[in-house]
Amino acid sequence: MLILHLSDIHFRKQEVGTVQDPNFHLRHELVLDVVEQCDRLGPPDAIVISGDIAFAGDPDEFAFATNWLRDLCTACGCPTSAVFVVPGNHDVVRSSADHNLVQMVHDSIKRSGNPAAEIAKQLRDPEACNLLYRSLDNYNQFAGQFFCNLLPPERTRAKRDLKMNDGSTLRLWGLNTSFVSSSRDARGSLFVDTASMQIPRESGVINLVIAHHHLSWLAQAQARELEDHLNHVACLQMFGHVHTNRVDMNRDYVRLTASAANPDRHEQGWEPGYNLVELSIQTGATGRTLDVKAHVRVWQTGPDGFYAKRDRMGVDHFAHTLTLGNWHPPAAASVSHAQPPSTIESEAIPVEEGDAMDTLRELGLRFYRLSFSKKSEIAGRLELLEEDDMRLPDHERFRLIIIRAHERGQLDALRDAIYSAEQG
Structure with a gap:
């Protein structure tokens, strides 16, 4: 490593x-x-x-x-x-x-x-x-x-x-x-x-x-x-x-x-x-x-x-x-000594597989680059925000959007929405 x-x-x-x-x-x-x-x-x-x-x-x-x-x-x-x-x-x-x-x-x-x-x-x-x-x-x-x-x-x-x-x-x-x-x-x-x-x-x-x-x-x-x-x-x-x-x-x-x-x-x-x-x-x-x-x-x-x-x-x-x-x-x-290291977990995110965690981070990076209005529109359309989230700072609300999309099986929908917003 x-x-x-x-x-x-x-x-x-x-x-x-x-x-x-x-x-x-x-x-x-x-x-x-x-x-x-x-x-x-x-x-x-x-x-x-x-x-x-x-x-x-x-x-x-x-x-x-x-x-x-x-x-x-x-x-x-x-x-x-x-x-x-x-x-x-x-x-x-x-x-x-x-x-x-x-x-x-x-x-x-x-x-x-x-x-x-x-x-x-x-x-x-x-x-x-x-x-x-x-x-x-x-x-x-x-x-x-x-x-x-x-x-x-x-x-x-x-x-x-x-x-x-x-x-x-x-x-x-x-x-x-x-x-x-x-x-x-x-x-x-x-x-x-x-x-x-x-x-x-x-x-x-x-x-x-x-x-x-x-x-x-x-x-x-x-x-x-x-x-x-x-x-x-x-x-x-x-x-x-x-x-x-x-x-x-x-x-x-x-x-x-x-x-x-x-x-x-x-x-x-x-x-x-x-x-x-x-x-x-x-x-x-x-x-x-x-x-x-x-x-x-x-x-x-x-x-x-x-x-x-x-x-x-x-x-x-x-x-x-x-x-x-x-x-x-x-x-x-068990893993081979020849297998390269990989990311497998991040605190407070219920993900154990390396590929899944990498996916969340890659989506998070793309989501971060969107404007505030585009982030909010995507979160509302996919119903990934909850009422209590309004008490949280922006950075935490947007973090929860990525986590909830994973928990609710909506990562593909979130990915499509992010890519569409990037093109728009």
């Missing part, structure tokens, strides 16, 4: 799509390098973005990101449905997060002697819950096309399952470290909710946790608790935000921190980059192991280009082997 890990792309509304965009050349070269590496390693099975897709959480920034990601996926030979995203602080609309009422909720969490309990209390209050998440509305509209949108209090993390080469599961967990983010952010001032501490270990499942903020940006006590939890349950961890690439290899886990794809050119240590991570399970006389190869690609100038960061021995990747628990696939679920 190959995972492309990007972070901190920072699409700026006033720059992207203009001839004055200072990062056009950098992004163009990144795509060329990804294509070259994928020609050698194979197409990605997942494109993981650990936050800061936008720069100011603006809808136009997310629209540009959607088109750029579609072009990237086409170039490196994977479907756009392979994209998996989590929110970062730049995906937050600061004017919303800085509002007095929102800051009152933030302060009640930051000043609490028990932040986890206070967060849970605020999430149980519908008005406070809405205040905590409304600055991520634009992000959620964008993330909805990948079935990664969040709806508190029950869905405050994104989840997706991928099939590994031995038939076991790689489970992606996308955490939200940005719901208390605002212009007042400082190291040690951010939080996760209790759901982030409830990631289970399961036989035949490898947990990969993705979050935007490095642990050092969380409140100290919670950072320690989350780190201990992740080190116990997730042998693979990916972070962004700090704009510095790091590969930490421990007996029990591999932790990757990504360079920014588009760091601020004036920041100290400017070094754009991205990661490609190869995963493969081996089964032998001594048991099951997970082989990890992290290809860290960093930008240099004069000559321009992305090059491999090397380990101390001069090797162009960082290799590590993790010991896994014994697991044997059920007889009916």
Whole structure:
């Protein structure tokens, strides 16, 4: 399995799509390098973005990101449905997060002697819950096309399952470290909710946790608790935000921190980059192991280009082997080692077959690109909306339309309606 890990792309509304965009050349070269590496390693099975897709959480920034990601996926030979995203602080609309009422909720969490309990209390209050998440509305509209949108209090993390080469599961967990983010952010001032501490270990499942903020940006006590939890349950961890690439290899886990794809050119240590991570399970006389190869690609100038960061021995990747628990696939679920990995599940969607889940994501991507009026017309005509849906944000209503079409056997009708709307 190959995972492309990007972070901190920072699409700026006033720059992207203009001839004055200072990062056009950098992004163009990144795509060329990804294509070259994928020609050698194979197409990605997942494109993981650990936050800061936008720069100011603006809808136009997310629209540009959607088109750029579609072009990237086409170039490196994977479907756009392979994209998996989590929110970062730049995906937050600061004017919303800085509002007095929102800051009152933030302060009640930051000043609490028990932040986890206070967060849970605020999430149980519908008005406070809405205040905590409304600055991520634009992000959620964008993330909805990948079935990664969040709806508190029950869905405050994104989840997706991928099939590994031995038939076991790689489970992606996308955490939200940005719901208390605002212009007042400082190291040690951010939080996760209790759901982030409830990631289970399961036989035949490898947990990969993705979050935007490095642990050092969380409140100290919670950072320690989350780190201990992740080190116990997730042998693979990916972070962004700090704009510095790091590969930490421990007996029990591999932790990757990504360079920014588009760091601020004036920041100290400017070094754009991205990661490609190869995963493969081996089964032998001594048991099951997970082989990890992290290809860290960093930008240099004069000559321009992305090059491999090397380990101390001069090797162009960082290799590590993790010991896994014994697991044997059920007889009916046995797969060939030659079979490519595939997407098989997404949280809160009652689909187990890989092809069915892929179908939902492909339809979701097409549905997302339609205008609001066309989406509403299709939902009404196919009777896929219910009265209670009117209380939900747009991104969640449109997500439910896709899910209900699957549950009610209306996917073909929905597909025909989407295609017809695209032509019209």
